[in-house]
Amino acid sequence: MDIKDIIKPENLVYKKSELLIDTIMHYCPGCSHGVVHKILSEVIDEMGIQEKTIGIAPVGCAVFAYNYIDIDWQEAAHGRAPAVATGVVRLNPDNIVFAYQGDGDLASIGTAEIIHACNRGENIVVIFINNGIYGMTGGQMAPTTLVGQVTSTTPAGRNVDLNGYPMKITELIAQLPGTSYVTRQSVQTAAAVRKCKRSIKKAFQNVIDKKGTSFVEVVSTCNAGWKMTPVGANKWMEENMFPFYPLGDMKDSDKKEVSNN
Amino acid sequence: MGELRLMKGNEVLAEAAIRCGCDGYFGYPITPQSEVMETLMARQPWEETGMVVLQAESEVAAINMIYGAAATGKKVMTSSSSPGISLMSEGISYIAGSELPCLIINVQRGGPGLGTIQPSQADYFQAVKGGGHGDYKLIVLAPSSVQEMNDFVDLAFELAFKYRNPAMILTDGAIGQMMEKVELADFKPRWTNDELIEKCGSWATTGKPAGRKPNIITSLEMDSAKMEANNKRFQEKYRKMEEEEPRYEALMCDDAEYVIVAFGTSSRVCQKAIELARAKGVKVGLLRPITLYPFPKKAIAELSCRIKGFLSVEMSAGQMIEDIKLSVFEGGCIVPVKFFGRLGGIIPSPGEVVKALEENFLKG
Ligand SMILES: Cc1ncc(C[n+]2csc(CCOP(=O)(O)OP(=O)(O)O)c2C)c(N)n1
Numbered sequence: 001m002d003i004k005d006i007i008k009p010e011n012l013v014y015k016k017s018e019l020l021i022d023t024i025m026h027y028c029p030g031c032s033h034g035v036v037h038k039i040l041s042e043v044i045d046e047m048g049i050q051e052k053t054i055g056i057a058p059v060g061c062a063v064f065a066y067n068y069i070d071i072d073w074q075e076a077a078h079g080r081a082p083a084v085a086t087g088v089v090r091l092n093p094d095n096i097v098f099a100y101q102g103d104g105d106l107a108s109i110g111t112a113e114i115i116h117a118c119n120r121g122e123n124i125v126v127i128f129i130n131n132g133i134y135g136m137t138g139g140q141m142a143p144t145t146l147v148g149q150v151t152s153t154t155p156a157g158r159n160v161d162l163n164g165y166p167m168k169i170t171e172l173i174a175q176l177p178g179t180s181y182v183t184r185q186s187v188q189t190a191a192a193v194r195k196c197k198r199s200i201k202k203a204f205q206n207v208i209d210k211k212g213t214s215f216v217e218v219v220s221t222c223n224a225g226w227k228m229t230p231v232g233a234n235k236w237m238e239e240n241m242f243p244f245y246p247l248g249d250m251k252d253s254d255k256k257e258v259s260n261n
Numbered sequence: 262m263g264e265l266r267l268m269k270g271n272e273v274l275a276e277a278a279i280r281c282g283c284d285g286y287f288g289y290p291i292t293p294q295s296e297v298m299e300t301l302m303a304r305q306p307w308e309e310t311g312m313v314v315l316q317a318e319s320e321v322a323a324i325n326m327i328y329g330a331a332a333t334g335k336k337v338m339t340s341s342s343s344p345g346i347s348l349m350s351e352g353i354s355y356i357a358g359s360e361l362p363c364l365i366i367n368v369q370r371g372g373p374g375l376g377t378i379q380p381s382q383a384d385y386f387q388a389v390k391g392g393g394h395g396d397y398k399l400i401v402l403a404p405s406s407v408q409e410m411n412d413f414v415d416l417a418f419e420l421a422f423k424y425r426n427p428a429m430i431l432t433d434g435a436i437g438q439m440m441e442k443v444e445l446a447d448f449k450p451r452w453t454n455d456e457l458i459e460k461c462g463s464w465a466t467t468g469k470p471a472g473r474k475p476n477i478i479t480s481l482e483m484d485s486a487k488m489e490a491n492n493k494r495f496q497e498k499y500r501k502m503e504e505e506e507p508r509y510e511a512l513m514c515d516d517a518e519y520v521i522v523a524f525g526t527s528s529r530v531c532q533k534a535i536e537l538a539r540a541k542g543v544k545v546g547l548l549r550p551i552t553l554y555p556f557p558k559k560a561i562a563e564l565s566c567r568i569k570g571f572l573s574v575e576m577s578a579g580q581m582i583e584d585i586k587l588s589v590f591e592g593g594c595i596v597p598v599k600f601f602g603r604l605g606g607i608i609p610s611p612g613e614v615v616k617a618l619e620e621n622f623l624k625g
Contacts, residue, residue, distance in 0.1 A: 052468045056329070057479075066477045072466035074332045075479035077355050080325035083317070087329025088466070090313050091285050091337070095468055113325070142363035 019050060019070045026064055032220030033129060035187040037068050038196045040098075040127070042202055044071065053096045054088055057082040060102035061135040061222075063145040079110020082117035085124045094177040096207050098125035104134045105234060107169040114173070121178025124201025125203045128170065128215065131222035132241060139225035143167040151225070165173040166244065169202035170217045174250040180211040186219045186242075188234040191228055199249075213256070219245050263444045266578065269409045271437040273445075274340060274430070275300035277414035278312070281450040283364075284335035285313040287326040289345060292378045293434035294368035297340040310451055317477060320345040322478040324352030324365075331361040332459030332478040336418055336452070340366035341433070343384050344375065346392070353427060354393030358480030360464075360495075362421035364414065365399070366430045368437040371576075371606035379606025380434035380526055387579035388431045389554040396492055398499045400428040403524040407441035409551075415446060422460070424498055431553060433576070435526040435608060499555075508551035511562050513539070517546030519622055520564050522585050523574040524550045526608060531574050534614035545618060556584045562592025570597040570622050574614055577602055591619065597621075 027034045028036055041198035044053050052106075056132040057065040059078035067075035076084040081099035089097040106128050108112050116125070133151055134140040140153040144166050148157040158166070174182040181203055185196035196218060203214035219241050268276070272298050275384035278286060288298045296508045298316060308313035317323035323339050330337040341349065356363060367388065382553045386392075388401045402413045410432065417428040452460070456468065469475050482488040513535055514520055523531040528549040538545045548564065550557050561571070565586045571589070573582035579600045586598050601617035 051470050054333070054466050054468060062420070063481060064474070067481065070469070070475055072476045073478070074329060074466055075359075075477070075481055076328070077325060077351055080321065080328075080352070083322040083325035084329035086315070086317075086322075087285075087287065087326035087331075087337070088333055090315060091330045091335045094466075095333075112318055113322050118320065180618075234365050241571045 012083055015115070017045045019045045021068050021070050023067060025068060027061065028224040030185050030221060030223040030233060031061070031135075032131065032218060034062045035193060036127065036129060036196075036218055037065060037188070039193065041069050043197065043201045044069070047201065047204055049096050049204065049208070052094065054084045054092075055087070056097065056099040058099075058101040058105040059136075060105045062100055062102060062129065063136070065100055071192070071255070079105050080110070080113055081105065082110065082113040082124070082126065086117050086120070086122050089122055089124055089154045093123065097206065098127060098204075101129070102135065103128070103130045103132065103142045107143040107167050108260070111169070114169070115176070118173050118213045118215065119178050123207055123210050124213055125200075125207055126213065126215045127200070128217040129220045130217055130245065131220040133222050133225040135222045135225045143169070146244060168245065170215065170250065174213050179213045179215055179251060180253050181206050181214040181249075183215070183249045184217040184219060184245060186237070186247055186249050188221065188237060219247065263447055265442060265444055267440055267441050268407060269296060269440050270407045270432065271296035271368065272300045273407050273410045273443055274414060275304065276445060277411045279304060279306045279310060280446045280448050281415040281418060281499035282310070282336060282449040283312055283338055283418070283513060284451055285330050285337040286339065287315050287317050287323040287330070287337070288339050288341065289320045289323050291319050291342045291345045293339050293370060293437050294342050294366070295382070296437070297366070299519060310462055312451070316496060320348040321352065322431060324356070327357050327363050328352055328359070328361065331356065331363040332359065332466050334457045334465030338350055338364035338366065340448035342368050342370045343372050343381070346384060346387065350387075350393035353399070354395050355445060355480050357397035357399065358395060359478050360425045361427065361478065362418070362425050363427050364417045364421060364430065365427060366432070369431065369433040370588050371604070377606040378434065380608060381576050381606055382433060382525060382527060383577040383580070383604075384427045384431065385553065385575070385577060388429055388542065389556070389584070397495060398426070398502070400424065400502060402428065403431050403551060403553050404436060405525050405528045407436065407439060407443045410436060411443050411445060418618075426498065431525070433526050465559065485587035501507060503555040503558070506552055507555045507557040507559065508550040509557035510551060511560065512547040512549070514548060514564060516544055518544040518569050519572065520546045520548050520568050520573045521574055521614065521618070522548045522550065522561070522581065524553060524581065527574050527576050529582060530611055533611035533615055535619070537611055537615050538618055541615070543618065543623065546595055550581070553581070556588065558584075558588040558591060561585055565589045565592045565596050566594035568596060572599050572601060572618055572621060574609060575600070576600045576604070576616075577609060578604060
């Protein structure tokens with residue numbers, strides 16, 4: 001059979017989402033951010049919510065997320081995306097609002113904002129990229145950096161006496177009555193990507209159903225920051241991150257326990 | 262004639278917001294302005310006009326809620342007092358850098374640090390020179406009465422949307438806590454969605470309909486040439502404000518030999534002081550800047566060519582005096598510019614002001 005007989009519309013099993021803008025991404029090859037952007041584009045596209053969706057980009061490597069997904073976006077200050085999202089959704093309850101944040105953004109400088117937005121049960125999706133490091137600023141320690149992990153500010157490895165312990169903020173978020181769905185996913189294999197997409201879709205559906213905050217952590221690689229090859233970074237993540245940050249749903253309730261929308 | 266009431270300055274800010282069609286308020290309690298949010302919560306405007314009111318977890322969160330909501334084209338405001346405004350400064354810089362309209366109210370108290378809860382004007386520099394990082398300006402209105410607290414809410418929103426720029430009402434604990442007769446504005450409906458799209462649809466993040474480009478609100482630009490162009494656009498806007506928006510009140514300046522410059526609470530004291538001085542035969546007038554930025558430079562420059570000197574009276578160690586000196590310098594008629602101020606939350610008395618006038622200009 002000739003290849004031309006195979007490449008026909010009726011045989012199409014996969015295509016790039018129209019929402020993913022045709023441009024060169026600034027992400028390093030092997031970085032998880034690009035994959036999560038692709039999933040987000042597909043979910044927004046498939047759910048038909050482009051006209052209603054407003055994204056809040058963080059300060060961190062995903063600061064340029066607004067260049068890649070064809071929706072309205074706001075760029076927040078470092079750590080403040082949940083407060084920005086609160087302002088948007090409180091005044092525009094019919095819009096679908098998501099905050100996209102890294103682990104420095106969400107679990108360090110923006111701890112107060114994320115805890116309080118989740119505790120109020122803001123009707124938003126939070127996508128939390130946990131790569132255990134500050135990618136954008138060149139690989140410094142994040143609150144999520146593992147014990148012993150080498151970064152540019154922990155050259156001898158994270159020492160708990162000096163730096164404290166890695167923070168499992170998602171476990172903390174799951175305790176808050178304002179959240180309805182809290183899960184931890186990853187995107188290093190095709191199967192993981194499919195699972196993560198199901199979670200992100202569910203999170204958006206929850207917001208449409210006004211169930212309060214839905215929180216999706218994606219345990220991610222930063223091979224450039226970790227100074228590894230993309231494949232080596234995936235392996236390191238599976239061997240070191242997953243035991244400390246176990247994947248799976250932490251909370252999946254029908255409704256949040258507080259109501260404000 | 263609008264509805265007449267006896268009200269506190271802070272309460273009037275809340276009432277004026279509801280009546281002028283404000284869409285939302287986000288804030289965090291701090292003395293001496295907590296009555297703004299308390300009044301709003303008691304009034305429950307969400308039942309009446311649909312206005313949203315939310316107590317944030319901090320001033321940092323409050324200003325970022327404002328940033329988010331303002332980016333959607335809504336009319337939103339926050340209020341705080343000095344330490345809280347310092348916390349908001351990063352967010353204010355982002356709002357200015359993203360060219361968003363909103364209203365920020367600073368009911369000043371004395372600083373630095375935790376300072377005092379008594380009234381002060383020591384946040385003048387912070388308000389008019391930027392406060393946060395980068396080259397930006399706020400439109401700054403300084404009310405001197407409870408009536409102006411009412412009038413300036415609507416005016417601030419009007420200017421903020423006209424220039425797509427954050428506006429600030431810079432007042433203090435005395436006017437915030439003081440009760441006076443006020444004629445309230447009539448109710449204006451909030452903008453409908455269609456009106457909002459008509460006015461702000463070209464930039465606001467309302468959700469991207471098919472066929473329009475995404476609206477992106479950001480202050481980030483990695484290309485220095487483009488960032489310089491953005492800054493030049495901001496500067497042009499500020500020059501236009503300086504041309505078109507300075508507002509002031511001149512009292513007994515026509516025949517004056519000396520002019521006191523004072524705003525807000527200290528201008529009320531100086532109004533009495535010029536009466537006392539005139540009773541003693543000193544020809545003195547009062548120039549009260551209403552917009553602190555843009556500063557009424559031309560009015561000061563013109564006066565400088567026909568008077569013998571200025572006295573800046575402030576509840577600070579002398580901040581506005583720098584703008585007066587610049588205005589005199591730019592006008593070209595150099596006359597002495599002197600200062601009298603009280604610090605730490607103390608309001609000067611009219612007698613002290615007259616004495617300062619005499620000591621600076623009439624002795625020896
Ligand atoms: C107020 C403030 N402090 C510090 C920075 C510098 N900064 C930019 S990104 C970043 C860390 C981002 O790390 P993370 O949130 O983990 O995201 P990643 O880049 O790894 O995706 C820091 C500290 C900033 N932009 N603003």
